[in-house]
Amino acid sequence: IYEKRESELVKRSLPLECKCFKTSIWDETLYKAWSQIVHLLIPNVNTLEMHLDSFAGILDADEVLL
Numbered sequence: 001i002y003e004k005r006e007s008e009l010v011k012r013s014l015p016l017e018c019k020c021f022k023t024s025i026w027d028e029t030l031y032k033a034w035s036q037i038v039h040l041l042i043p044n045v046n047t048l049e050m051h052l053d054s055f056a057g058i059l060d061a062d063e064v065l066l
Helices: 002-013 029-041 045-059
Strands: none
Touching: none
16 A cells, blocks of 8 residues: 555656655654654754754753654
8 A cells, every 4th residue: 555655646746756754653663754854854953963962961851852
């Protein structure tokens, strides 16, 4: 089913590039897909991650999520 839907989306989105992510709400795949999207949309994501890590340290938090 996934491959069929992916093929349809890629074809219908031409001439734009379409990237599909095979995800599930039951495991980490959804988080990984979202992470890839954020990396594409935010060119300076490494700087943002550095600041978020610093912010988490100030809060004594394990992690900070946007």
